[in-house]
Amino acid sequence: MNTRVRERYDAVFKLLFKTTGMLVIAVLGGIFLMLVWNTVAFFIKVSPVDFITGTQWNPSGSQASYGILPLVVSTTLVTIGAMLIAIPLGIGTAAFISEYAGKRLKNFLKPAVEMLAAIPSVAIGFLGIVVVGPGIAALTGQPNGLNALNGAVLLAVMALPTIVTIAEDAINAVPASYREASYGVGANRWQTLVFVTIPAAAPGIIAAIMLGVGRAIGETMTVLMATGNVSAFPKGFFHSVRTITATIAIEMGEVPYQTTHYFALFAIAAVLFLMTLAANLAGEYFVNRFRKYHAA
Amino acid sequence: MTEEKIKLSTQNLNLWFGNKHVLKNINAAFAENKVTALIGPSGCGKSTLLRSFNRMHDLTPDARIEGKLFLESLDLYDKNISVTQVRKRIGMVFQKANPFPKSIYDNINYGLKINDIPQGDRKGIVENALKESYLWEEVKDELNKPATRLSGGQQQRLCIARTVALRPEIILMDEPCSALDPISTLKIEDLIHSLKDKYTIVIVTHNMQQAQRVSDKTIFMYLGDIIEEADTAELFNNPQKELTQNYISGHFG
């Protein structure tokens, strides 16, 4: 191939990558604009204060009310519950796989955990209806177990593969020299893990947790199936809740085009977007705080 | 010659990594309050020998050790002794400075915490260790700064401070200056001189001049064997073996 042809190829590929890059940005921008546009349309009809402080979500009643609070509380409850379960379990599993498991166990555990990620969310939701829910109901003496705890347990299961896999990579990537330094001053395995290895892996572990949180906040099908979807204001883990995602999924199908209710669903989607964004920014902040101690 | 006390020794020490025979029947002795240099071409087993004293090979699954190692009369590989105690008594400074990703203060404090030194004593010990390592004047106002922001030479002195803070009896140093500039190297050599009164030091070095500047005794290794050992001046001025002669005159390495 002569130089001229090669340069031509170069130019073509450059154009191709530029176009695809622009396309992605355009699509993202379009989605964002649509979200903002419809949210604004909603706020022309309903005051933002009522929206944010209202404690009732009842768009189809004769006296329609659009209070997002119960939905936000539901989403938060399920997400926090899921994280309380998934974070210790995830870091523990990651630490075990990377520091304690022998080679053979490791070669079995890693793919097994990764396979969890391949289970479709409908299947997990189904598991919630027939196994976890009844289990919770039996333990707590309630008529059914379709509540926030059920959702939290299932979301934890869904977030685990991400958290374990990424946290394990982070722990594995901690230079052996840190561990040796720790053993060198007389630390045992546990002390080395807790005081040196995990802190050194913290940026990666936090990233893992944030990806897990992102998944939990945005997950729809599982919570839709497992949490009961009662739109009354949530009272706790043992009560039915209705998350933002479930609300959108349930109501989007039956709402008439460009009504207040229609716009309202975009508004709550925008709030969901802000929540995910906040989680990501918080994660970024912590990652940077830990990076400070690492070599540039 | 005065009678010298043997602090550290090996008896018929053999070590394999998998099938690879890396240390071949090593019988070595290291005198108390002396600096002993381990020299020899790269890959001859200097680090491996050094690391067998503080049982760093425990972490390598395919390392296999035969023979005995002693700290005075204590059998270092006895089933009933605590390996963490061994590592507290035998400190180590690594080839590449490896401060923890923590603050300067916490780098030293960590070992104190691990070894249950009372909270109230720690601050003084940290300060003392930094002074002993000639680092105090440079860092006394920024003890909370990340240790990774220090220069390479400062990091290595911090690693030495971290080690001496625990008052070990022996300090193992594995080419502590190999990544440092000449000025930092001289500072560390000064430091080694001043530490000799209190500690027994074993230092691996590939630098002949350094071996002559810092050590009292020198052991020359080749392919997993000890070829020659003597007082440093003796070994460099009057080597008994041709291999030693060739190595110290720079014919290979």
Ligand SMILES: Nc1ncnc2c1ncn2[C@@H]1O[C@H](COP(=O)(O)OP(=O)(O)O)[C@@H](O)[C@H]1O
């Ligand atoms: N963890 C290990 N696994 C397998 N082989 C090793 C390991 N560490 C060192 N070796 C081998 O042992 C030999 C001696 O290494 P080393 O003691 O590091 O040499 P030196 O410090 O004298 O340069 C080398 O051939 C090296 O490749």
Ligand SMILES: [Mg+2]
């Ligand atoms: Mg070496």
